[in-house]
Amino acid sequence: MLNRRFSIALWFSCWLLFAICSPSAALSASPAELISNFRVSQGLGRVTMDATLNRIAQEQATAMAARDLLDHGAAGSFSSRVASSGSRHAAENIAYGYDNFTKTLDQWINSSGHRKNLLMQGASRVGVASAKSSTTGRTYWAMVIAGDLEQPERAASKANSRRAPQACRMSILGLCL
Numbered sequence: 001m002l003n004r005r006f007s008i009a010l011w012f013s014c015w016l017l018f019a020i021c022s023p024s025a026a027l028s029a030s031p032a033e034l035i036s037n038f039r040v041s042q043g044l045g046r047v048t049m050d051a052t053l054n055r056i057a058q059e060q061a062t063a064m065a066a067r068d069l070l071d072h073g074a075a076g077s078f079s080s081r082v083a084s085s086g087s088r089h090a091a092e093n094i095a096y097g098y099d100n101f102t103k104t105l106d107q108w109i110n111s112s113g114h115r116k117n118l119l120m121q122g123a124s125r126v127g128v129a130s131a132k133s134s135t136t137g138r139t140y141w142a143m144v145i146a147g148d149l150e151q152p153e154r155a156a157s158k159a160n161s162r163r164a165p166q167a168c169r170m171s172i173l174g175l176c177l
Contacts (some may be wrong), residue, residue, distance in 0.1 A: 061141060
């Protein structure tokens with residue numbers, strides 16, 4: 001009986017390991033999970049999908065596919081496109097050719113500039129999108145990674161709190177009214 005339980009446990013463990021490590025499991029993982037796994041393997045924090053960054057990435061991928069041109073400026077300058085994300089630090093990777101994100105990510109990991117963007121310090125959010133060219137069928141990819149959300153300037157709020165004192169119309173027990 002013990003050998004049978006052991007055999008079943010061993011079989012289940014092998015099946016589970018295969019299911020987790022198989023290429024089909026990697027294909028089913030979200031882009032944020034795949035990027036996070038890479039970042040964690042390099043000692044950095046995870047990223048989560050961000051709706052604003054997804055929109056920015058989708059606009060870029062769609063513009064590249066419409067023009068059938070790999071160009072960071074296809075949807076406008078990166079700085080103007082990413083301004084709505086509220087991030088102090090952001091980077092963009094683009095690519096074309098692969099139909100799935102896993103292969104595209106591998107391409108970026110093996111490129112020093114793209115790898116640097118994936119490993120951006122302080123990154124916490126990501127957006128990923130693809131679009132297919134109607135003329136060539138080529139798939140274009142865009143990824144925007146960002147961190148360090150801008151905070152309202154504390155200096156401005158401090159300045160507002162240090163307004164010149166107004167003259168008291170009436171003082172009761174030390175209170176200015």
